[in-house]
Every structure is written in C-alpha cells, then in structure tokens.
Amino acid sequence: MTRRRAALLLAAVSVAFAAAGGATWAAFTSTTANSSSISAAADFTAPTVTRSTTSKSTGYSPDYIKQGGSYYVYAQVTDSGNPASGVSTVTADASQITVGSTAVPLVAGSYSVGGQTYNYRTALQTAAASIPNGTKTFSITATDAASNSSTSSGLVVNIDNILPTIIGGDVQAANVTGGTASRMEANDTLTLKFGEQMDPDSILSTWTGASLSVTVRVINNASNDQIQIWNSANTTQAALGTVSTNGNFVSGNVNFTGSTMVQSAGTLTITLGTPSVPANLRTVGANTTMTWAPSTSAYDRAGNAFSTAFGSSLTETGTADIDF
Ligand SMILES: [Ca+2]
Ligand SMILES: [Ca+2]
Ligand SMILES: [Ca+2]
Ligand SMILES: [Ca+2]
Numbered sequence: 650m651t652r653r654r655a656a657l658l659l660a661a662v663s664v665a666f667a668a669a670g671g672a673t674w675a676a677f678t679s680t681t682a683n684s685s686s687i688s689a690a691a692d693f694t695a696p697t698v699t700r701s702t703t704s705k706s707t708g709y710s711p712d713y714i715k716q717g718g719s720y721y722v723y724a725q726v727t728d729s730g731n732p733a734s735g736v737s738t739v740t741a742d743a744s745q746i747t748v749g750s751t752a753v754p755l756v757a758g759s760y761s762v763g764g765q766t767y768n769y770r771t772a773l774q775t776a777a778a779s780i781p782n783g784t785k786t787f788s789i790t791a792t793d794a795a796s797n798s799s800t801s802s803g804l805v806v807n808i809d810n811i812l813p814t815i816i817g818g819d820v821q822a823a824n825v826t827g828g829t830a831s832r833m834e835a836n837d838t839l840t841l842k843f844g845e846q847m848d849p850d851s852i853l854s855t856w857t858g859a860s861l862s863v864t865v866r867v868i869n870n871a872s873n874d875q876i877q878i879w880n881s882a883n884t885t886q887a888a889l890g891t892v893s894t895n896g897n898f899v900s901g902n903v904n905f906t907g908s909t910m911v912q913s914a915g916t917l918t919i920t921l922g923t924p925s926v927p928a929n930l931r932t933v934g935a936n937t938t939m940t941w942a943p944s945t946s947a948y949d950r951a952g953n954a955f956s957t958a959f960g961s962s963l964t965e966t967g968t969a970d971i972d973f
Contacts, residue, residue, distance in 0.1 A: 692730025695799035696739075696791035699725040703746065703787055703806035704762050705952040706773055709850035709857055711763030713807045713950035714746070716780040720806075722753065723760055723767035726791045734794035739769045745785040746776050746806065755789075764857055780808045809845075809951035815963040817844025817915070820892055820941040822972040831971045832932040833867060833898050835905070835921055839876065839973075841889060841941060843915040843955075851948040853880055853887045858912035863887065865905040865921055869929070872897040878910060878919060888946035889917070893962075896937035896972065901929040936969040 701724040704711040714720045722741040728734065739755040747753075755769035788802035818841075825836035849858040864883040868875040876892040879885060883904060907922030924930055942962040948954045965972075 692728070692732065692734040692793060692795040693797065694728070694730045694733070694793075695797035696726050696728040696736050696793050697799065698789050698791055698801040699727060700765060700767070701725070701789050701801065701804055702762060702765070702767075703743065703804070705950075707850075707952060708848040708948065708950075709763060709855075710846070710848040710950035711765070712805070713809050713952075714776055715810050715951040715953055716776055716808065717778045718776050718952055719773050720746070720776055721760075721762075721773060722755065722771045722787060722789070723762060724755055724769045724789045724791070725765075725767045726769050726789075728791075728793045730793070730795065730797075734797075736769075737792050737794045737796075739789065739791045741771055742788045742790070742802075743771075743774060745787065746780065747774055748777055750774065752790075780810070782808055782810055784808065807951070809949060809953065811845070811949075812953045812956040812958065813843055813845055813847065813947070813949050814956050814959045815844075815943070815961075816959055818842055818941070818943070818963045819966050820939045820963065821965060821967075822939065824971070824973055829932055831896075831934050831937075831973060833903070833905075833921060833924070833930055833973045835923055837921045837973045839865070839892065839919040839921070841892075841917045841919070841943075843917075843943070843947075843949075845949055846912075846915045847947050847955075848950050848952070849912050851888060851946065852917075853885070860909050860911040862922075863908050863910045863919065865908045865919060867899050867903045867905070869899050869901050869903075874898045878908075881907075888944040890942045890944040893940045893942075894937060894972065895939060896933040896935070898931055898933055898973065899929045900931055901926060903927075903929045933971070935971070937972045938969060939965040939972060941965075 702711040706719045728736045740752040743750040760767045760770045790800040792798040821840045823838045824830045849856040862881040864879045866877045878887040904925040905921040910919045
C-alpha cells in the first residue's frame with residue numbers, strides 16, 4: 650500500500666467512526682505505509698471494580714454493619730483502555746441498606762479498612778433503622794471518561810444487630826508442654842472466647858487480630874489473683890476486662906512482658922512472656938475455676954458493644970481442672 654492510500658484509508662475510517670457517533674477516539678498509534686492494516690487505539694474498556702466493601706465507620710473489621718448504624722461503601726476502581734481515559738464517576742446502589750440510595754456517589758481518595766486500601770468511598774451513610782440480621786447486597790457502577798460503564802452487583806454486606814454477651818463465651822488456661830502445672834510461667838496460655846468474633850481494633854487500638862506483643866499483668870489479690878491484658882508498653886489496658894483466677898498464683902504483682910495475643914474467630918489466645926518478678930510466682934497445686942468479666946468497650950464486627958444484659962461475668966466451662 651502506498652503512503653497516499655494509507656492516508657486515504659485512515660481518513661475514511663475516521664469519518665466512518667465519527668458518523669457512527671458512538672466512539673471517542675483517544676489516539677492513533679500507528680499508520681505504517683507498508684502495512685495493509687491500520688491499528689487504532691482508544692478506550693473501549695469499562696473500568697474494573699477490583700474490590701469493594703461496605704463497612705461500619707469505626708474499627709478494623711470490614712463487611713459488617715448494623716441497622717441504624719453509619720457506614721461507608723468503599724471501592725478500588727481502575728480503568729483500562731489503549732490508552733485508558735480514566736475513571737469518571739463511581740456510584741453505589743445501597744438501596745437494600747438505605748432506602749432510596751440507588752446511586753450514592755463515591756469520592757476519589759485514599760482510604761483503608763480491614764487491611765485493604767481503596768481509592769473511592771462514599772460520604773458517611775446511615776443504614777435504615779430496621780434491617781433483619783443476615784446479608785444484603787449492594788452494587789457499584791464505574792464509568793470512564795469515554796462513557797464506558799460497568800457494574801459489579803451482588804456484593805454482600807453482613808447485617809449484625811446482635812449484641813455480644815457472656816453467652817457462648819469462655820475462659821480457659823493451659824500449661825506449656827513440659828511446664829509446671831498450676832504455676833504461671835512463660836508459654837502457658839490463657840484463652841478468652843467471645844460468643845462471636847469481635848473487632849480487634851476495639852480491644853486495642855490499631856490491632857488487626859494478628860499476633861501482637863502485649864503485657865499480661867497478674868495483680869496480687871490474696872487467693873484470687875487478677876489478670877489483665879495491657880499493650881506492649883504496659884500503658885494502655887486492652888478492652889478485655891479482668892480475669893479472676895480464684896487461685897493464689899502470685900505473692901506479689903507480676904508482669905509477663907513480651908506476651909503475645911492473637912485472634913482466631915471469636916477466640917483470643919494469649920501466650921505468657923517473661924515474668925518480671927519470678928520469685929513472686931506460686932504453684933497453686935489445686936483445681937481452680939476462673940471467671941472473666943469482659944469490657945463493655947469491646948464491640949463486634951458490626952460495632953455492637955459487649956452487653957451485660959445476661960450478666961457481667963462468665964465462668965470457666967468444663968470439668969474442674971488445674972489452670973496454667
Ligand atoms: Ca453481633
Ligand atoms: Ca504452667
Ligand atoms: Ca496471691
Ligand atoms: Ca480450671
């Protein structure tokens with residue numbers, strides 16, 4: 650093909666597309682004289698919603714909200730094309746959560762929730778006053794500057810209106826393999842179980858549930874020594890209330906520094922670190938039955954705070970046994 654023929658063909662194609670009226674041409678990338686084809690480049694590709702979540706406005710855990718609660722819809726949106734024309738608008742249909750909210754705009758920015766980053770988020774929304782427990786769906790529509798549009802639908806948010814209580818909870822302790830039973834020591838474990846998964850950020854600010862260094866305080870209290878969990882620096886108490894050992898485990902206060910705490914579903918496992926005053930540790934040598942009074946500051950993934958409606962303290966379950 651001659652250079653002139655190529656130019657004519659290019660012009661003809663341009664006219665044809667302009668007449669069709671549907672396409673926005675971003676650029677022509679190559680028109681080689683020796684080729685019988687013309688490769689044109691434009692953005693015919695709608696943006697992609699890589700991930701999204703609808704989450705309460707506080708804490709760490711994503712994907713959960715409660716009726717009447719405030720929430721955001723987040724999305725990570727990228728546009729492609731050759732070249733991409735760029736994301737123009739992103740909207741959410743959250744009408745199953747908030748009546749009438751069929752096209753809530755998401756604003757570009759840098760957001761983070763549940764350990765993920767997002768580049769679009771709605772303004773703060775308020776869920777309907779009454780939504781049954783279970784799941785609801787939402788969708789996200791993203792449109793690029795060339796008017797290509799895509800919708801991700803059937804996205805799920807969990808509705809949880811049930812307050813965590815002592816029901817389903819437990820407190821247990823275990824002796825480290827090869828350790829001295831009935832004596833607190835490094836690598837013994839304390840297990841605190843809630844009836845449902847809690848938001849770790851409500852227990853210690855910025856905690857994600859991954860293994861975290863903490864200080865375990867054992868407060869001498871005659872024959873009912875008390876246990877509290879504090880942050881690594883031993884300056885902020887975790888919202889885990891107090892465990893009463895009903896045993897004489899220490900003759901004076903002991904801090905287990907470099908202890909660790911990790912979350913798995915509703916269960917927190919605390920592994921004791923190094924005792925600050927080993928001489929204060931005692932071997933109880935008898936069965937003990939612990940009780941645990943959780944904190945009402947802790948809340949679940951939907952933001953429901955721990956409630957004392959069924960009692961403020963729960964008792965170690967199972968057959969009477971030696972602890973630690
Ligand atoms: Ca709940
Ligand atoms: Ca032990
Ligand atoms: Ca004591
Ligand atoms: Ca026991």
